[in-house]
Amino acid sequence: MSADLLRINSLKKSFYRSPSLQTKVLSDVSFSMKEGEIVGLIGASGAGKSTIGRIISGLETADSGEILFVGNELTKMKAKVRRQLAKDIQMVFQDPYEALSSRMKIHEIVAEPLHILQIEKGNLEQRTQLVKEALRSVNLEPDYYMNRYPHELSGGERQRVGLARAFVCKPKLILADEPTSMLDTSLRLDLIRLMKKMNEQEGTSYLFITHDIALTRDFCDRLIVLKNGEIVETGETLDVIMNPVHPYTKTLIEALFILENHGG
Numbered sequence: 001m002s003a004d005l006l007r008i009n010s011l012k013k014s015f016y017r018s019p020s021l022q023t024k025v026l027s028d029v030s031f032s033m034k035e036g037e038i039v040g041l042i043g044a045s046g047a048g049k050s051t052i053g054r055i056i057s058g059l060e061t062a063d064s065g066e067i068l069f070v071g072n073e074l075t076k077m078k079a080k081v082r083r084q085l086a087k088d089i090q091m092v093f094q095d096p097y098e099a100l101s102s103r104m105k106i107h108e109i110v111a112e113p114l115h116i117l118q119i120e121k122g123n124l125e126q127r128t129q130l131v132k133e134a135l136r137s138v139n140l141e142p143d144y145y146m147n148r149y150p151h152e153l154s155g156g157e158r159q160r161v162g163l164a165r166a167f168v169c170k171p172k173l174i175l176a177d178e179p180t181s182m183l184d185t186s187l188r189l190d191l192i193r194l195m196k197k198m199n200e201q202e203g204t205s206y207l208f209i210t211h212d213i214a215l216t217r218d219f220c221d222r223l224i225v226l227k228n229g230e231i232v233e234t235g236e237t238l239d240v241i242m243n244p245v246h247p248y249t250k251t252l253i254e255a256l257f258i259l260e261n262h263g264g
């Protein structure tokens, strides 16, 4: 791990619930990630976790603040340059049913980022190779899966397709927004193992957005705890879990241990 991969400075965001009612969702969020680092962004529902992921990925715009990706300020960047960098930031969503187009075959879904980002344009053979490689990296045998449709796959397989789609351009950073929340426990761990494997093999970093702290324990290098749009605590994962400082973090951790002690 070395230079900053991502640096967020004073991110602020409000939404209008109605023309006259504005709600502050992110107050003044700043944090950074190193190359190769896996950071867990945790906090209760509504804390603003997904909004941060959506702003970094460009799906949402911030009211103010800076997003520096390998030193480039994303929000002020010209569309063309931002598109080039977009290859290096991919997103995996919570719901693979919604995220994958039902009318596209698996190979078309996985190849989509290559089309959008014009990678290996005109080189169909190379694109097919990249798609096969991405499918293999998530343990899906290309010959068996390439010509199927999402509805022919299980939930776990579909989420692995979502991951292959994110891996296909070999991004530096994956924003993973609750990617495991619709899977059962053993499939959750499978997905985490696959993500960890890409981290070890390719140096892929993750901003792992979750309220499942148990999953962060073996996966994340560091945790950022968000409450009502503000970072209340940050530190190495085990430090935060074993010695939480902020009362809010203590409550989150206590809830985790209560669940574990009751077999949840």
Ligand SMILES: Nc1ncnc2c1ncn2[C@@H]1O[C@H](COP(=O)(O)OP(=O)(O)OP(=O)(O)O)[C@@H](O)[C@H]1O
Pocket (backbone or CB within 6 Å): 015, 016, 017, 025, 043, 044, 045, 046, 047, 048, 049, 050, 051, 052, 211
């Ligand atoms: N497009 C939007 N318009 C209006 N309000 C929004 C919009 N997107 C998010 N919000 C509000 O912003 C707040 C934070 O939402 P966000 O999805 O970032 O939270 P979260 O921490 O990811 O929660 P969860 O864990 O439930 O996904 C919520 O109160 C939500 O209702």
